[in-house]
Every structure is written in structure tokens, then in C-alpha cells.
Amino acid sequence: MTVKTIFKILLASMVLPVLSFLVIEFYNVSSVSGEIGRLTNTAAYQAAVLFNQESYKVGAGAGSYNGLGNQKSVVDEFGEVYISGKFYSGETPYDVYKNIYRSRDFREWISHEVHQVWRNIYLVDLYLNWTWYDDEDGREGRFLAESLMTPSNMGVPYLNKDIVSKMFRWNLAELFSGGKPQNIKKDRQGRMYSSYNGYRVYAQDASITNLEYRVYDLLTTSGRSGFMAATNVDPSDMIVGMGADDERRYVAVVGIEYSVPMSYEGITPIKRAFEFVWNTEVEGLNGKSQRDVNTTQVWSEAVADFESGGFSGNTALEGVLPLPGKLIYFILR
Numbered sequence: 001m002t003v004k005t006i007f008k009i010l011l012a013s014m015v016l017p018v019l020s021f022l023v024i025e026f027y028n029v030s031s032v033s034g035e036i037g038r039l040t041n042t043a044a045y046q047a048a049v050l051f052n053q054e055s056y057k058v059g060a061g062a063g064s065y066n067g068l069g070n071q072k073s074v075v076d077e078f079g080e081v082y083i084s085g086k087f088y089s090g091e092t093p094y095d096v097y098k099n100i101y102r103s104r105d106f107r108e109w110i111s112h113e114v115h116q117v118w119r120n121i122y123l124v125d126l127y128l129n130w131t132w133y134d135d136e137d138g139r140e141g142r143f144l145a146e147s148l149m150t151p152s153n154m155g156v157p158y159l160n161k162d163i164v165s166k167m168f169r170w171n172l173a174e175l176f177s178g179g180k181p182q183n184i185k186k187d188r189q190g191r192m193y194s195s196y197n198g199y200r201v202y203a204q205d206a207s208i209t210n211l212e213y214r215v216y217d218l219l220t221t222s223g224r225s226g227f228m229a230a231t232n233v234d235p236s237d238m239i240v241g242m243g244a245d246d247e248r249r250y251v252a253v254v255g256i257e258y259s260v261p262m263s264y265e266g267i268t269p270i271k272r273a274f275e276f277v278w279n280t281e282v283e284g285l286n287g288k289s290q291r292d293v294n295t296t297q298v299w300s301e302a303v304a305d306f307e308s309g310g311f312s313g314n315t316a317l318e319g320v321l322p323l324p325g326k327l328i329y330f331i332l333r
Contacts, residue, residue: 040172112213214254224236230255256327
């Protein structure tokens with residue numbers, strides 16, 4: 001065997017594995033990235049659905065983990081709580097109800113045009129958040145509040161940002177871990193993440209970044225066109241037989257924007273291949289001895305977390321790329 005042949009074999013043994021790993025990683029990123037987007041979108045949508053299901057109304061000990069609409073916490077591979085399943089605070093359904101509809105989030109939401117369209121929402125706010133008077137409006141508002149009447153019961157998709165964010169993070173952890181604690185791990189900085197097909201999903205740092213509400217009057221041409229543009233739903237059949245005094249003519253739509261920090265760690269031993277290629281040198285080549293141990297290069301978080309790609313500093317987690325997304329949510333009566 002000639003020296004030339006030996007060098008060819010050595011070159012192939014170093015380069016071919018790396019190239020094959022890169023091809024596999026490229027295919028994995030291409031095939032999984034779309035799935036990542038769909039799962040994050042599903043997590044956000046199901047958070048909106050879960051909030052509007054108002055599962056806290058079933059009370060303690062009925063229909064959910066520990067009652068009052070809470071779920072079992074997501075735990076990591078060490079059995080420690082990763083994402084809490086406690087979404088609501090309060091000892092009774094009415095406590096939870098008051099905490100939601102006396103919150104600053106609700107008062108800011110209703111301060112816009114909503115109360116001018118849906119009278120019952122205005123009456124609930126009047127009883128819970130303003131001086132109550134024993135008149136017709138006051139008594140009706142009290143009845144609605146004590147009946148735990150909410151905007152979603154009236155077909156209006158109000159979302160409490162703090163609670164929906166908790167549900168969103170819980171959904172992300174469940175979806176990307178597959179419900180398996182062994183898929184929830186800790187990186188070198190001690191940050192927890194869900195491992196999913198080579199991706200690290202930092203569910204605990206995900207957030208609902210913006211909620212934008214719009215109200216469309218379906219009995220007007222501009223309202224119908226605006227609603228259809230936002231939802232891709234033709235409202236023509238919905239307005240058949242609808243009178244001018246029918247509250248259903250007004251449809252509220254909420255645009256949900258969210259962000260999920262994540263990075264890519266790979267599914268092949270590319271880290272070990274990287275270290276092997278970098279640290280392997282033939283003694284005597286170009287008058288050099290084998291590379292000194294003090295100059296050995298190891299795989300770094302700068303590579304694993306895309307810092308070299310210019311993403312560092314875009315999120316609170318250094319080197320982690322934020323995946324943004326948005327969706328439209330509405331309720332039809």
C-alpha cells in the first residue's frame with residue numbers, strides 16, 4: 001500500500017462521515033421544521049380553546065387534575081417540575097372567576113369598544129369592577145356575575161394573556177416531550193428544554209407576545225370583507241335572517257402572536273466528528289508533530305446554539321433563536 005493510498009484512506013475516513021452527517025442533519029432540519037411550526041401553532045390554538053372551555057367551573061375534584069381546571073405538572077427526567085399545570089388561582093370557581101374578570105388585563109380589554117357592542121359584558125364589568133347600585137342594570141349584572149357568565153358564553157373570545165401563556169407553555173412541554181420525562185433535559189448552562197428530533201425547545205421561556213382584537217359588523221359590506229380577509233370564512237350564510245338588533249351581527253376576532261425560543265443540537269454524532277477531524281493530524285506532515293493537547297478544539301455552545309449564525313442576543317436566552325408565529329381565533333354563535 002502506497003503512501004498516497006494511505007492518505008486517501010485517511011482523508012476519506014475523516015471527510016466522508018462529516019459529509020454524511022451534514023446531509024442527514026440538512027434533511028432532518030428540512031423535514032422537521034414544518035412540523036415544529038405546526039406543533040407550536042397547535043399549542044397556541046389549544047391554549048385559547050382551553051381557556052374558553054372554562055374548565056375551572058367544574059369545581060374542585062371534578063373533571064381535571066386537582067380540580068378548578070388545572071392539569072398535572074410536566075416533570076423532567078429527574079422528577080422535578082418543569083412546567084406547572086396550575087393555571088388558575090382561587091379556592092372555588094367563583095374565586096377564579098373574580099380573579100380573571102377583576103384583573104387589569106380584563107379591565108384594559110373592556111375599556112375599548114367591546115362594552116359598547118355587547119351589553120351583558122358591560123353589565124358584568126359594572127357589577128364586578130365599579131360601584132354597584134340596586135337598579136335594573138345593577139341587579140342584572142349581579143345575576144350574570146353570580147352565574148359565572150363570561151364573554152366566551154356570549155360568543156366573544158376574550159383571552160387572559162397571563163393564563164393563556166401558562167397554558168401555551170404547558171402545551172409546548174407536553175407536545176415536544178411526547179409526555180415522556182426523559183425527553184426533558186438540561187443544557188450546559190442549566191437551562192431546561194424539551195428534546196424533539198434534534199431541536200431544543202425552551203418551553204418555559206415561550207410567551208404570548210401580543211393579542212389584537214377586532215370587531216366586525218357582518219351586516220355591513222366592509223365588515224363582511226374584513227372578517228373574510230382575517231379568517232378566510234365566508235359569512236354570507238351566517239347573516240341569513242339576521243336583524244339589525246341581533247347581537248350576532250358583531251363578531252370579535254383575536255389575533256394571537258407568540259414566540260418560542262429554540263435551538264438545534266442535531267441527531268447525528270456530528271459533535272464527535274467535529275472534534276475528531278479538528279484534532280487529528282498526521283505526525284511529520286509539513287514538519288509538524290501531532291497537535292498539542294493544549295490546542296485541542298471541542299464542540300462549543302457557540303456552535304450548538306447558532307451564535308456563529310448571528311442569532312445571539314435576539315432573545316433573553318443567549319444564542320437561542322426565537323421562533324415567532326401567529327394565528328386567528330374566533331367564536332361563532
